[in-house]
Amino acid sequence: DVKVTQSSRYLVKRTGEKVFLECVQDMDHENMFWYRQDPGLGLRLIYFSYDVKMKEKGDIPEGYSVSREKKERFSLILESASTNQTSMYLCASHSGSYNEQFFGPGTRLTVL
């Protein structure tokens, strides 16, 4: 079974803090993704990566950056957290041409 893990289930940070969300997958997948999910807005793609050190902007990259130094790990960085970044953050990965993505358990981030 594909396993995608995220570093925290719940996180509380203060406005202006730098926040790191970590995601690790154990299936040697090339492609990894970060989404956020908000009530009424659904899941929206922030960034994705199709190889080590490669990254592509998704639909809502503003205020975020990413890092992929190793194939199994994809980090989402909030350079200066703001209250409008309070959300559920979901990491996913896939390998192959059909894009069947498997999600981690999610991190519920609250920015105060």
Next chain:
Amino acid sequence: QKEVEQNSGPLSVPEGAIASLNCTYSDRVSQSFFWYRQYSGKSPELIMSIYSNGDKEDGRFTAQLNKASQYVSLLIRDSQPSDSATYLCAVNMFSGGGADGLTFGKGTHLIIQP
């Protein structure tokens, strides 16, 4: 503009009946279509994928795809209370290359009434 549309519900179905969930998408060149189930407070779980026109069956689930109408549906037979969840339709809308993420609908909230 990439869009995936779903009726938000709630859709209420008696136990044992067939639940029918629908989804339309905007990008005519889309190739891959997925249904995810999401329980409250949990992450989405992939339950069906479909890539060609027609029906695909897996247990109590059937996915139906009509590319000409840009329409994909999910049927759940013999609905059980454990099927109560939000169902997300997702479409892989290619934009020219690379491993694009999925575009998700906002989900349909399904309630199976015992």
